[in-house]
Amino acid sequence: MTDRSLPPPLRAVRTAARCPVCSKDVVAGYRPFCSKRCADIDLGRWLKEGYRIETEEGPSEDDPEAAGPSGQGG
Numbered sequence: 909m910t911d912r913s914l915p916p917p918l919r920a921v922r923t924a925a926r927c928p929v930c931s932k933d934v935v936a937g938y939r940p941f942c943s944k945r946c947a948d949i950d951l952g953r954w955l956k957e958g959y960r961i962e963t964e965e966g967p968s969e970d971d972p973e974a975a976g977p978s979g980q981g982g
């Protein structure tokens with residue numbers, strides 16, 4: 909028998925991929941999701957984030973000292 913130095917069997921990198929939406933087994937066709945449904949859900953989620961329009965709504969507080977220093981003299 910010839911002892912051939914074969915490389916060790918590469919372990920199949922089985923990443924425990926789970927659907928980020930429902931934590932189910934990921935389907936190759938819908939990676940990284942388990943189904944189109946979940947893909948849509950995730951897509952909708954981040955779309956919502958994008959829809960959020962940044963508005964500069966500052967607190968409209970009237971300064972108590974509206975009137976400036978009025979010099980009254982005579």
Ligand SMILES: [Zn+2]
Nearest residue numbers: 927930942946
């Ligand atoms: Zn899913």
